[in-house]
Amino acid sequence: MDWKPLISGAHSRISPYVVQTPVLDVQSFGLGCPVALKLEQMQHAGSFKARGAFNTLLSEPVPEAGVVAASGGNHGAAVAFAARALGYPAKIFVPEIAGDTKINLIRTTGADLEVVHGAYANALEAAQSWERQSGAMQIHAYDAPATVAGQGTLFAEWEQQGLEADTVLIAVGGGGLISGALGWFQGRRKVVAVEPATSCALKSALLANAPVDVEVSGIAANALGAKRIGNICFELAQDQRTPSVVVPDAAIEAAQHALWRDHRLLVEPAGATALAALMCGAYLPERGEKVAVLLCGGNIAPDPLSDPATQLEAAFA
């Protein structure tokens, strides 16, 4: 598939609807080398997923029954956000693992939400059943061309903002986001996949030479815990010999803390996973290699302002 024109088309299509998220060049986190960050957690609904959602809804006629999506939380929130912005009804299925932050986020959009017992795969089954029953349009979380083209706009935008990196580190769950990067860069920059040690569907597929089912768990599971890598991602990553490095949950937590400590960036575990690879040495840049890290999501649990104790400073009233 020739991704470049698909991504360029998506870029023009969704630009009026998404946030052009900022970039930040720093020498921080105890790394000893500069790093270019893109702050995509500031996107609508708190993750890059809004890009794929808007691109899908703006690419095809939407049936009267509206849209349906299954999600660990972020994709569901993005579909719900985009559907509301464009005036379509949305039905979202999430597993319990999505957690209160993401469930509340979806609820506030007014979408019809169903929390499904089990894991993401069970939510996907329920969404497929609803699609057949209602005629609603299914928006896949990662393994659909319109979703991938939408996520790819992030990298087109980053280059317009002056991205200079040799290497871009990207957290991987089902592979929609990194597919967008591989489709856009086409080998012009090195792309490194970063997966939690407790949910590494891409690494497992690359080792097995085919997508395989994996066990998923850990602190980033509701965002990165795909049971099986998407076919689009697997083919692109195999073709381009994309390396995948894995990081332990402790490294992800350490990266979350470093982002807050050094630059008051508060992200969910998935959002800190790519930085974790640099901090813990899972990815070691060559001398002089310019690295960039994508912060992909900020829907942290618990919500830092949901606790009444957090809402009032110790005021000297």
Place this chain on the structure above:
Amino acid sequence: MDWKPLISGAHSRISPYVVQTPVLDVQSFGLGCPVALKLEQMQHAGSFKARGAFNTLLSEPVPEAGVVAASGGNHGAAVAFAARALGYPAKIFVPEIAGDTKINLIRTTGADLEVVHGAYANALEAAQSWERQSGAMQIHAYDAPATVAGQGTLFAEWEQQGLEADTVLIAVGGGGLISGALGWFQGRRKVVAVEPATSCALKSALLANAPVDVEVSGIAANALGAKRIGNICFELAQDQRTPSVVVPDAAIEAAQHALWRDHRLLVEPAGATALAALMCGAYLPERGEKVAVLLCGGNIAPDPLSDPATQLEAAFA
């Protein structure tokens, strides 16, 4: 005083040491108009204060006794950060109102910290006494030319980043930051001061035609609670007929929530005060008026990652 060359000089001087903080253009917060944000809470030590601190330390010879500062917290953290980066000893006096977040932040820099009973004025007295006793260089939090010139670099940087606004809204405590804006813009853009209703030293001074003592309290008091506006700020604001609008604490809290809800920006009350003026209608832009809002600090209490409960997502392990 001709501020423009002072600020330009400071800009070259401190550029290698400070973060070029990102800008973000959005149509959010239920405002119904676009707003340009500058995310200065991502600066070293979590606020714009690092600019004035670095400029002062890089402008004059530093005595062997090092530096001393009194602060509600943010200035102290910035002086401590800059002193460590440049290899000078620092002694910081803060009032209890600074709170655990800011006190811990200063402690982590290795500065010699003293928590003083009473308010900022008491910490300043203690710092002045230490200055006389030790020969250390005092870095004033807001009413000193090198401090103001450092804060002014923020606006030079913002214009380099393409600032298009007609009007810039800035939270005011002692007035160092807004003095930098008034000194840099020199009437080329409208500058609006925003003060908490519970600590409005600038508004009170403008009404009285002279700096006067005010009562200070409320959720932003440790950052914006100056008892008396600085002379530099008073003269610039009186000369330029700078308007000051006041906002209630509830509006500041609402702005904090909106920043998190819409873009995962977590800032302290002072950091949300300028946006509060737009959200609550204390400042009403004309039709078509382009507005910009500075987010000036992110040292929120309690620290969102300090609670062990926040460190672990409800993992489906």
